Amino acid sequence: MIGNLDYSTLQQIWWIIASLVGSLFLFLTFVQGGQTLLFTVPRDAEEKALIINSLGRKWELTFTTLVLFGGALFAAFPKFYATSFGGAYWVWMLILFTFIVQAVSYEYRKKPGNFLGATTYEAFLFINGSVGILLIGAAVGTFFTGSSFSLNDYNQVTWQTPYRGLEAARNFFNLSLGLFLVFNARVLGAMYLINNVEHAALADRCRKSAWKSFLWSLPFLLYVVANLLFMKGYALNPATGEIFLQNAKYLQNLLGNPVTLLLLLVGLILVIYGVALTCFKNKNNGIWFSGIGTVLVGLAVFFLAGFNDTAFYPSSFDPQSSLTIYNASSSHYTLTAMTYVALSVPFVLAYIAYVWKQMDSKKLSLAELSSEDAEEMY
Amino acid sequence: MVEHIDLSQVNWARAQFALTAMYHWVFVPLTLGLSFLVAFFESIYVRTANEEWKRITKFWMTLFGINFAIGVATGIIMEFEFGTNWSNYSWMVGDIFGAPLAVEGIFAFFLEATFFAVMFFGWNRVSKGFHLFSTWMVAIGSNLSALWILVANGWMQYPVGMRFNPDTARFEMQNFWEVLFSPVAISKFTHATSSGFLLASLFVLGISSWYLLQERHQVMARRSIIVASVFGLLSSAYVAFTGDEAAYSVAQRQPMKLAAMEGLYDGRTSAPLIAAGLINAAKEPGDKQAPFAVELKIPGLLSLLANREAGSFVPGVNDLVFGNKEHNIIGAEERIEKGKIAVELLRTYKEARKAGDKDIANAALKAFGDYQDNLGYGYLNKPAEAVPPVGITFYAFHIMVITGTIFPLVFLFFLYFQAKGTLSYQSWLLSLGILCIPLGYIGQQAGWVLAEVGRQPWAIQGLLPVTVANSNLTTGTVQTTFFIFLALFTLLMIAEISIMLKQIKIGPEEN
Structure with a gap:
């Protein structure tokens, strides 16, 4: 059946798959959000150890999802991979540096002889959770605001600013999206800890922190949503392949695609419901509502950018160089082969869910940190 | 196609890729092999229910974890560097090269990431059997990761299963199976992974030798030496066999590389x-x-x-x-x-x-x-x-072969004296065992220098030279990131070695 799918259907399927991986990553940034709580929420070393050990059992999932997001984009939309990574060099490099330092920090922080001292590794985690997520948000923002590049006849990219992508952070829309993601990650991080850790006082402080971060996220969320509804967007004329600026493009996309509208609304309601459960009902399962809500909102954002004849990586310098899911994708053959491979994704998700359930059936407690396996702990 | 080639920028991009790849390959081979050794130790523990084997498992697992973390840290950049520094390459062959990378993420990385947490923190949270299963999954996942990236690398050395599309100005895949089962890809995978098994065996052997010289943890050291020597000896034979296959493949498909290897x-x-x-x-x-x-x-x-x-x-x-x-x-x-x-x-x-x-x-x-x-x-x-640079290729090849020839003899000596029961008295051999750790790392690096320098000037053999493959960046930009990587990775490696040495000094927990 997959072998019979036409090219544009496959291109759309791969945009959905890439969007799903990207949105799952946004949910899993609860790890990054949790990392930014390290310097404020715990009162002593034991509480800090609880947070680190709780997050430390999940950080690799987030990391791997980011790597898969990159791999999926490379495989399905290589022109985006080439244009954005090769063009917006500095923004991606900085993001990667924050993930490089994260990867060693859990393992090395408490190990004797760690050379840099525990505080440095905690600072690395904080930088990853704040700067890393902020820049990812700003980079996603350029899916709407555009970047300054041009492509030649051989699809080679020339970036028009010396800042190499960092200029994205000077745009208030991009910055707002980044800051929203940082605060949303903090909300999710606090909720995850409430769900995963057995410590009443710490959970109380996490509830307060979740509420505070949620309030901080609101103005940025409102700014992003309001702008999305009214901003001009880069539209594709499917007959000619021409890209042109269209008024309220994303509002039209939203109204023209009820699924996206539904995803956005249900997603936002779930995020708010999760926060309300956590902060006002003292429930521990808010993470699941807000987490799933984040995935749905993420999907809506990526769908707004890519579907309904829209350029998902527009060039503000030369609109005709803009990338759409149709001109940036791999060949029909490769997308078909990759779709067969993607059939295994539900299996992968299933074993991740199974292991997660096995490992989290019992909450992490201070007793476990000082048990016979204490040496293994972060 | 290329209006202006900035050679110094290309060379800095090559230097950066070489730097990051070499750092990454310091840690990867140990992960590939030690993951299996830990799985062997734990399997013996589960079969015998002898707590000493659990202690042995946990000790080597701790060292595995320290090494694994920095392997992950140095690995993420490898994937994204194709885009950042080799963007023309990414576009021109992304249709073929991207697929194995994505498959690697789906099939291999998640196995590692998911079961790693069980391996380290699941001792009291899951059953003994499920824990052992998880340890094996980490080992298999790590080695599957190597499979897909080596399929991609094998394709770069011997591009098959594609055609050039003049309309899109890129190479497009025609046959996925031809890419996957390319003979170069298979010999690359088998040679690289078995060399990882060999290195990990040397690592275990060397550290255990040090304990015997110090007269500490002797039971653990002897048991570790037996398992590592057997695994190392088998791996050495396999490395030699696959090495011969790889060299034959080079001779048939990359004759220039062979000529440089032999001067x-x-x-x-x-x-x-x-x-x-x-x-x-x-x-x-x-x-x-x-x-x-x-x-x-x-x-x-x-x-x-x-x-x-x-x-x-x-x-x-x-x-x-x-x-x-x-x-x-x-x-x-x-x-x-x-x-x-x-x-x-x-x-x-x-x-x-x-x-x-x-x-x-x-x-x-x-x-x-x-x-x-x-x-x-x-x-x-x-x-x-x-x-290609003949001198570097020639020396890298010969260093790899010479070091690879010494190791099986060392394993044989260890097994012989262990069987005789006089291993602890052979301080010369134990010292040689320790020396084999750096020698093993030198051999590993030489192998990749040979593979990559020997195929210059090509990013894709015969199709795409590095001068066309790279991104349109300024020399200063790439120089800056080169030195950031140099400083950062050196700093992290110092930390890793320091932690590793400290853990070895502490040794396994005593009952």
Whole structure:
């Protein structure tokens, strides 16, 4: 059946798959959000150890999802991979540096002889959770605001600013999206800890922190949503392949695609419901509502950018160089082969869910940190 | 296609890729092998229910974890660097190269990431059996990761299963299975992973030797030595077998690389193998200078190894640069001429299409078909550019082979004295065991230097030179990130070694 799918259907399927991986990553940034709580929420070393050990059992999932997001984009939309990574060099490099330092920090922080001292590794985690997520948000923002590049006849990219992508952070829309993601990650991080850790006082402080971060996220969320509804967007004329600026493009996309509208609304309601459960009902399962809500909102954002004849990586310098899911994708053959491979994704998700359930059936407690396996702990 | 080539920028990009890849490969082979050794130790523990084996498992697992973390840290950049620094490459071959990378993420990375947490924190959270299963999944996941990236690398060394699409100006996949089961990919995978098993065995052997010399943790050290020596010996045999396969594959598909590996300038029948030698650094293709200052030859052996046929002809650098009519070899010189025509025809085709001139476009496309096999050569300026750095390739190859020859003998000695029960008294052998750790790492690095330097100037063998593959960046930008990587990775490696040494000094927890 997959072998019979036409090219544009496959291109759309791969945009959905890439969007799903990207949105799952946004949910899993609860790890990054949790990392930014390290310097404020715990009162002593034991509480800090609880947070680190709780997050430390999940950080690799987030990391791997980011790597898969990159791999999926490379495989399905290589022109985006080439244009954005090769063009917006500095923004991606900085993001990667924050993930490089994260990867060693859990393992090395408490190990004797760690050379840099525990505080440095905690600072690395904080930088990853704040700067890393902020820049990812700003980079996603350029899916709407555009970047300054041009492509030649051989699809080679020339970036028009010396800042190499960092200029994205000077745009208030991009910055707002980044800051929203940082605060949303903090909300999710606090909720995850409430769900995963057995410590009443710490959970109380996490509830307060979740509420505070949620309030901080609101103005940025409102700014992003309001702008999305009214901003001009880069539209594709499917007959000619021409890209042109269209008024309220994303509002039209939203109204023209009820699924996206539904995803956005249900997603936002779930995020708010999760926060309300956590902060006002003292429930521990808010993470699941807000987490799933984040995935749905993420999907809506990526769908707004890519579907309904829209350029998902527009060039503000030369609109005709803009990338759409149709001109940036791999060949029909490769997308078909990759779709067969993607059939295994539900299996992968299933074993991740199974292991997660096995490992989290019992909450992490201070007793476990000082048990016979204490040496293994972060 | 390329308006301006900034050679210094290309070279800095190459240096950065080499730097990050070499750092990454410090940690990866140990992960590949130690993951299996830990799985062996735990399997024995589960079978025997002997707590000593659990202690052994946990100790080596701790060292595995320290190494694994920095392997992950240095690995993420490898994937994204294809985009950041080799963006033309990413576009031109992303249709083929991206797929194995994505498959690697789906099939391998998640296995590692998911079961790693169980392996380290699941001792009291899951059953003994499920814990063992998880440890095996981490080992399999780590090695599957290597499979897919080596499939991708094998494809770069021997591109198959694709065609060039002039409309999109890129190579497009025609046959996924041909890419996956390319003989080069298979020999790359088997050789690289088995060399990882070998390194991990040396690592366990060396550290255990140190404990025996220190007269500490002797039971654990002896047991570890037995398992590591057996695994190491089997791996050594496999490394030699797959190494022979890999070299044969190079001889058949990358003759220039083979010529550089052996410093062979003038091809000949019954070619000798250079067992050791000092390269004449001033030697250039086509000149009359001797290629070696000193050399030790084994007559006829190169012909036998390269073609599996005694007395056969092995082409040298000069044959491949200037051509050899007698042996039907078209030289780089001629291919560059044809390549330049292909580049020009492609340009004509693109321009005619843009201008809507169908006749010219069709004629150019038809003519392009006759020359397109040489397209990559069209971006070289002179034939000598088709020659990789001979000195580096030669020395890397010989260092790899010489170190690889020592190790099986070391494992045999260890097993012999262990069986005799006098291992603890052989301080010379125990010291040699410790020395084998750095030697193993040197051999590993040499192997990859050979693989990558030996295929220069190509990013994709014969199709895409590095000068065309890279991103349009300034030299200063790449220099800056080069030095950031150098500082950051060096800092993290110092931390890793320091933690590792401390953990070894502490040793396994005593009951």
